[in-house]
Amino acid sequence: xxxxxxxxxxxxxxxxxxxxxxxxxxxxxxxxxxxxxxxxxxxxxxxxxxxxxxxxxxxxxxxxxxxxxxxxxxxxxxxxxxxxxxxxxxxxxxxxx
Amino acid sequence: xxxxxxxxxxxxxxxxxxxxxxxxxxxxxxxxxxxxxxxxxxxxxxxxxxxxxxxxxxxxxxxxxxxxxxxxxxxxxxxxxxxxxxxxxxxxxxxxxxxxxxxxxxxxxxxxxxxxxxxxxxxxxxxxxxxxxxxxxxxxxxxxxxxxxxxxxxxxxxxxxxxxxxxxxxxxxxxxxxxxxxxxxxxxxxxxxxxxxxxxxxxxxxxxxxxxxxxxxxxxxxxxxxxxxxxxxxxxxxxxxxxxxxxxxxxxxxxxxxxxxxxxxxxxxxxxxxxxxxxxxxxxxxxxxxxxxxxxxxxxxxxxxxxxxxxxxxxxxxxxxxxxxxxxxxxxxxxxxxxxxxxxxxxxxxxxxxxxxxxxxxxxxxxxxxxxxxxxxxxxxxxxxxxxxxxxxxxxxxxxxxxxxxxxxxxxxxxxxxxxxx
Numbered sequence: 001x002x003x004x005x006x007x008x009x010x011x012x013x014x015x016x017x018x019x020x021x022x023x024x025x026x027x028x029x030x031x032x033x034x035x036x037x038x039x040x041x042x043x044x045x046x047x048x049x050x051x052x053x054x055x056x057x058x059x060x061x062x063x064x065x066x067x068x069x070x071x072x073x074x075x076x077x078x079x080x081x082x083x084x085x086x087x088x089x090x091x092x093x094x095x096x097x
Numbered sequence: 098x099x100x101x102x103x104x105x106x107x108x109x110x111x112x113x114x115x116x117x118x119x120x121x122x123x124x125x126x127x128x129x130x131x132x133x134x135x136x137x138x139x140x141x142x143x144x145x146x147x148x149x150x151x152x153x154x155x156x157x158x159x160x161x162x163x164x165x166x167x168x169x170x171x172x173x174x175x176x177x178x179x180x181x182x183x184x185x186x187x188x189x190x191x192x193x194x195x196x197x198x199x200x201x202x203x204x205x206x207x208x209x210x211x212x213x214x215x216x217x218x219x220x221x222x223x224x225x226x227x228x229x230x231x232x233x234x235x236x237x238x239x240x241x242x243x244x245x246x247x248x249x250x251x252x253x254x255x256x257x258x259x260x261x262x263x264x265x266x267x268x269x270x271x272x273x274x275x276x277x278x279x280x281x282x283x284x285x286x287x288x289x290x291x292x293x294x295x296x297x298x299x300x301x302x303x304x305x306x307x308x309x310x311x312x313x314x315x316x317x318x319x320x321x322x323x324x325x326x327x328x329x330x331x332x333x334x335x336x337x338x339x340x341x342x343x344x345x346x347x348x349x350x351x352x353x354x355x356x357x358x359x360x361x362x363x364x365x366x367x368x369x370x371x372x373x374x375x376x377x378x379x380x381x382x383x384x385x386x387x388x389x390x391x392x393x394x395x396x397x398x399x400x401x402x403x404x405x406x407x408x409x410x411x412x413x414x415x416x417x418x419x420x421x422x423x424x425x426x427x428x429x430x431x432x433x434x435x436x437x438x439x440x441x442x443x444x445x446x447x448x449x450x451x452x453x454x455x456x457x458x459x460x461x462x463x464x465x466x467x468x469x470x471x472x473x474x475x476x477x478x479x480x481x482x483x484x485x486x487x488x489x490x491x492x493x494x495x496x497x498x499x500x501x502x503x504x505x506x507x508x509x510x511x512x513x514x515x516x517x518x519x
Contacts, residue, residue, distance in 0.1 A: 021447060022152045022440040030148070030436040031457040034429050037512035038519060044508030045501075065491075072501055073474050077458050079491020080476020085456065 025088030028081075032089070040096045050096035057090035058083075130157045131446045134215055134225040136205050136383055138162035138190060141417030141431030142231030143517045148439035150196040156446065159223055160193065161215070163204040167518060170290065171428045172510050173259040177266050178300030180467055186259055192519045208387040210410045227442050229405075229414045230389070230398075231431070232381025233258065234289050241282075241376045247355030253372040257289060269371045270301065275309040280360045280367055282350035282374035283318040287397075289378060289418050289426045291325035292473065294318075296463040297373075299330060302338040303466045314342045315369075317362055319349035319377075325425075326463060326473055328496040333465035350374050380419030387413050397421035402479055402486060403451045404441035405434055414438050424477060424486055425459055432517060433457035455479045456489070462506035469498035470506045 029040075032049060036042050040050035049057070063069035064078035071078075081089075131153075135146045138160050146160040167188045175181040190200055203217035208228070216222045236255055238244045247253040254269075256262040270279070279301055283294040298314055305312040323330055323344070334342045345362075352361040353374055360367045360374060379396035380389075389398045389407040398415040400407055402422070405414045416438050417431035424430055441451035456478045464470040475492030479485075495502060 020440075020449070020452065021443045022452070024452065027436065027440050027452055028456060031433055033516050034432045034513050035460050035509050038516045042508065043511040043515065045504040046508040046512060072495075072505065073460060073472055076474040076492045077460075077476055080458065080478065080489030081456065 023088075023092065025092035028085055029089040029092045032093070040093055049093045052094060054087075054090045054094040057093055058086045061086045061090070130155055131226045132157045132159070132224060133227045133229065133442060133446075134223050135160045135229040135231065136162075136215065137231035137233065137381070137417075138164075138167065138193075138200075139231060139233055139417065139431065140428035140513070140517055141435045142229065143167070143190070143193060144432045144435035145229050145231065145416060145439050146198045147193065147196050147517075148436050149442060150198055152440055153443040153446065154197075156443070157199070158197070159199045159201060161201045161203055161205055161217065161223070162190070163202065163218075165202065166190070167514075168259040168263075169428070169510070169514065170257075170259040170293075171513075172506075173256070173263045174293065174297045174300045175464065176263050177256065177270065177297060178304045178467075179267065179270070180300065180303075180464075183264055186263070188514055188518050190518065205383055205386070208383070208413075210387055210413055213412060225412070226446060227412050227414060228387070229416060229438060229442075230381070230383050230387060230419065231415075231417045231435070232383040232419060234378040234418045234426075235381050236378055237376045241350055241374060242352030242361075243354050244352075244374065244376060247353050247372070250355045252355030252358065253353045253374055255375045256373060257293075257375050257378070266371070266373055270304065273309065273312065273370045276311040277309065277313075277370035278368065279305070279312065279314045279371045279373065280369040281314065281316050282360060282372075282376075283316065283320065283324075284375050284377040285319040285349065286324055287426060288375070291425050291427075292330075292461060292463045294375065295323055295326065295330040296465070298342060299333050299338075299463070299465045302334065302341050306338055306341065312341070315367060316342060316344045317348040317350050317360065317367070318344065318346050321346045326471060326494045329463070329465060329471040329494060329498060332497045333469070337466050378418075380415070384415060384419050389413055389415055390419075392421040402484065403437070403453060403455060404445065405438040406441075414442065422486065425461065427459060427461055429461060429513065430457075430459050432513065433459070453479075453481065460509065462502060462509050464503060464506055465498035468500055468503055470503035471495035471498040472502055472505070 036049045042048040061078045064074040135142050149158045169186045203219040206218050207216040254262040254266050256266045348362045384390040391409040399421045407413045416434035418426040437455045444451045458476045460474045462472045473494035476489040477486040478489045480487045
């Protein structure tokens with residue numbers, strides 16, 4: 001009985017460590033894929049995002065937001081997100097292969 | 098040795114039982130895998146099924162769709178304008194199977210939310226823990242006098258669902274003589290694809306200018322003014338098609354006569370050579386079947402926006418054009434609903450609460466000629482206080498078209514089709 005209780009307690013710890021099955025960064029970044037392609041791999045003129053360096057993605061989004069970097073559409077998107085969300089999305093996108 | 102209820106309660110003292118018990122509940126009473134049935138394999142439904150499997154690999158996902166193939170409504174104006182063919186819009190569902198989605202080609206004819214079952218025309222019944230409805234729109238051809246008769250005689254089309262009417266409208270334009278009149282009727286908001294009618298007018302004008310330059314386009318808009326991307330379309334019509342487009346706001350089409358080829362408003366009867374009238378719309382019939390077409394007018398479905406679960410019927414989720422929301426009804430938005438809904442269902446089946454503050458972006462490209470296009474883009478953020486998605490600010494539309502947006506529009510199409518179907 002003790003063994004079972006220990007197992008239950010262990011799995012409870014695992015569950016509480018993972019508050020969500022889907023990480024917030026991944027859920028936020030999933031919206032990007034409708035333009036940038038599944039897994040962040042684009043066909044055609046729109047750039048791919050998969051595997052870009054995290055710092056580069058965050059800097060690009062900040063520069064789109066401030067206007068430092070000119071863009072066709074990305075300035076409109078970047079203005080809608082926070083710095084914290086940039087970091088979450090960039091972390092997920094940078095890990096895509 | 099079995100675990101007694103008392104032992105379980107001891108564990109609950111450690112703060113774990115709620116998650117564990119709920120986890121068991123999510124597995125269903127029989128201990129079987131949780132079952133999600135998705136009805137409708139368009140932009141919303143196919144994406145939802147795919148992401149349910151990606152994020153909830155233990156979930157059994159069944160996707161029910163009556164059509165053999167996916168035919169894209171976005172980009173169908175290029176077919177009507179003679180710039181692409183139907184094959185360009187038409188895509189198979191074969192790649193969805195690799196995600197472990199059980200694809201069923203059949204039509205749902207009954208939904209029983211109490212028993213949690215859906216039944217198909219083919220006589221099969223599917224049980225569900227969660228049901229996702231993504232039927233798209235029901236076009237109210239009954240609200241325009243004479244429409245159904247004229248439609249049956251192939252004298253009028255709406256072509257607001259891509260398919261045979263898209264091809265027929267193209268054929269009618271090809272058959273029209275130079276100097277002919279193309280009449281387009283636009284419904285009041287909300288309707289599917291706010292900029293769609295104005296893109297269609299632009300691409301029909303692009304064709305007529307090249308091949309039948311004496312022709313004319315009369316636009317009868319139920320709305321007082323151009324609903325979406327007004328500067329962009331006004332720029333395009335003045336720059337490329339001067340004198341060809343006659344726009345009349347607050348001119349709702351009230352009737353059509355297929356024998357006389359006349360489109361009527363409350364002010365005029367207008368003689369037409371090609372009649373393209375788009376009637377107003379409501380959520381697909383499946384939603385009525387499930388008892389979720391529950392907004393004040395009985396036209397759209399009200400949902401909880403963190404899960405897209407119906408506010409009227411538990412365990413039934415609605416995504417895409419059918420929901421009641423201050424959001425544009427677009428294929429692109431349907432893919433966003435689908436992802437938030439899929440993530441929420443995964444959490445709910447595990448006994449947890451969905452993400453409390455979803456954020457997503459809409460991007461909508463419109464072509465304005467065979468070489469130019471523009472876009473509108475906005476970010477929407479869920480507000481718990483308002484219980485709605487609110488515009489996060491900073492969005493907007495291009496005031497003029499250009500070649501870069503024209504190229505991005507094509508790339509967008511290829512990427513979203515891959516995102517939905519591969």
